[in-house]
Amino acid sequence: MNRIGLIIKREFLSRVKKKSFLIMTLVGPILMAGIMIAPALIAKTASDEDRTIIVLDETNFIINNIKEKDNLHFKYLDPSVVSIEQGKEKFKDSENYGLLYIPYRENVNSIQDNIKLFIHQDINLSTQSYVEGQIESIIVKQKLLAEQIEPEKVEGALKTNVNIAAIKISEEDGSVEEKESRVEGKMGVGFVAGFLIYLFIFLYGAQVMRGVIEEKSSRIVEVIISSVKPFQLMMGKIIGIAAVGLTQFLLWIILTFTIITVAGLVLADPMDAATIVEQQAQATQNPEIQAQTNDIMSKVSVLFGDISFSEVILSFLFYFIGGYLLYGALFAAIGSAVDNEADTQQFMLPVTMPMILAFVVGSSIIENPHGPTAFWFSMIPFTSPVVMMVRIPFGVPLWEILLSMSILIATFIGAVWFAGRIYRVGILMYGKKPTYKELIKWARYKG
Template sequence: MSILSLIIKREFIAKVRNKSFIVMTFLSPLLFVAIAVFVGYLSSMKADVKQIAIHDETGLFANEFKNSDEYHYQNVSAIDVKILKDSITNHYYEGLLYIPKVDDTKELSSKIQFISNDSPSLSFVSQLENIVAKKLTKANFEKAKLDTVAIKNAEAKVNISLAKSSGEESLKGLNEIKIAIGGAFGYLIMMFIIIYGNMVMRSVIEEKTNRIIEIIISSVKPFQLMMGKIIGTSLAGILQFIIWAIIGLSIMFVASSVFGVHTGPTAGVSPEMMKAAQSEMGGTFALYLKELWSLPITTLVLSFIVYFIGGYFLYSSFYAAIGAAVDNETDSQQFLLPIIMPLILGVYIGFFTVMNDPHGTIATVFSMIPLTSPIVMLMRIPFGVPIWQLLLSMAILFGTFFFVVWFAAKIYRVGILMYGKKPTYKELFKWLKY
């Protein structure tokens, strides 16, 4: 058995036998379920009803405000404004909508005030403004002797249908669905890189701190040791994800069979409601299914595996080099930010650029840059990517990986034997020349 395979086996066994690894492997799914249940419970709880006082000196708007689950409106126009302000100070009312009496309704649009101790939400203020604006608009129409009924009937509602150049019917919201699918794969890769890249770095720091590395390096090349740690840790991470998937599917199956909980897109929907939805939107639902099945699912899954391997190995090389250069995790923080920033940038590029322009210059360029391609390219694939771009991106990613491994091994070779000194970027550059 080769030295590299022995190192991989050692790292894998050391990780899976670790108590924290075993505990978190079986405890994490339960924590995720508990958090999901808790979030669902919180979302089902109704918020405290907020009392809003309305002092309307014009007498035109008080009856326009309707109660909701969150806000209750009370017409207190007969009470003095000063008394109402005291009530707000004493927290009896959440706020006071003060509508003064003016001679001209044009002045009223800038004279209305909402008085409260705390600043209200933007959506709530916008809701108040819309109610007042509709009433003022109607009053202006009546003042101009315009037929408001005729105006309302004359309002046109436009529903633009979508179609492809081939003549097939298309649907709205497909871009959002595609970016959600690609984003899920990209985000999974990012989390895996951060979590298990840190595990590689901690492993190197631990062996360096315990001086075990001095014994190991006497019979193993630094490059072999670094690659063994990267591959062994990745295998342990893959095993952990497989266990999580099995536990998650088992919990879903038990919940479905024992408690009668339906999982999937039809969960919580009665058969009668499903039949009604199918009869009313059967055609639309079928089109959505057709569009989803037309996505390059095989290409997406295979690309996920390739980008997962390439992206993880690329970033783990950086993490291993950092672990060799420092003596503790505190000193590593100055080097981690430049590594994490491209991952965050890839997520932002994906959600804010790919969705609107998946084949544009920005999306295409960042899907070729190896530090962001594992995330951006996976978000582009559901929109359809030319095969030459996909192959070129993968080639650049793995080519960069081999280059990074080469210079990371140089840093690793020198850094694992350096103690008691915080390295700088200048010193790391010098190590590359040794």
């Protein structure tokens, strides 16, 4: 096996075999899946049990007007027979979820501020907002009636919901193509891709630096470079750690999906599954429901349909690797220049600043992905991996992508070369903290 291969293998295996790698690989997906599953789980347990709310309505507006929902039921007390004190006594001993009390007021307008709900335990937020919404609409109706306006007419007017379809016209092969365009999906895809690159560069770039410092402080580095060129050692380390990062991300994605799928199967009980099948069967027969489903499907396709996923994935891989190589080389140079991690501070700033800037610009240009800020920051190689990834789902002209990629390639070749020159001198220097001036001097040394 050739020597750089040996180095890559060692860098990769020594990290993958660590306990911390195993723990991170397992904990990451559990957290991610947890974030996705938890809301569903909470909603499910919350709606499982039957709840009954007793209503004591002295205004007589509400009685029998609240719509029942899923597991939420309403029982009404007769206000001419039961007082609120008696109602409370009765509620205390009952299994009921809550006691809704609407006291009588002369003025319709002051009813809304005096409604109370007595409960045993803390109230479920969705139940509260549901009850509030119901009472609100009933009171609105009463107020309109008091003004002698027919509620039905107003209702129709209030239910106006404007939905503008944004159509993007692009010219391809002379024929004009119209695509319905939605930005939410693009924002999501662009932001996630940009953020992953940012995270990857920071996490694994710092690992390159730590690896170099480890070799220096354990004094093994001179033993190794008597067998291989310093540049081979540096590149072997950068590539080996990239492989660790890619492996970790791949495992995260696979494990997250596995956990979500398994959890989905376990959580959905057979009864539910049966109902879904039944509903689907009905849906195929019922044209109205079928139309609804089609509508949802078409909305999803509008959300993401405009994005060229092959383009996104290919450029993601490119910027992922290109950006990491650029910063990984700089991190390696920093690691070689110092004796321990505490001394890295002064050199870290100029490397981390552009990264943070890239992230800030990336989050802000999402509103205007084709403006001049977006353009220039997606050309500057130190910010382009993040900023360009945010832009790509919105559709970027091919020449811009190619130009940005070429600049990135040219810069990382330059950075790797420059870092290599500092590295070969730095790894053999112990004891003194170099200045920037000295680093430049190192890069100029011959041989």
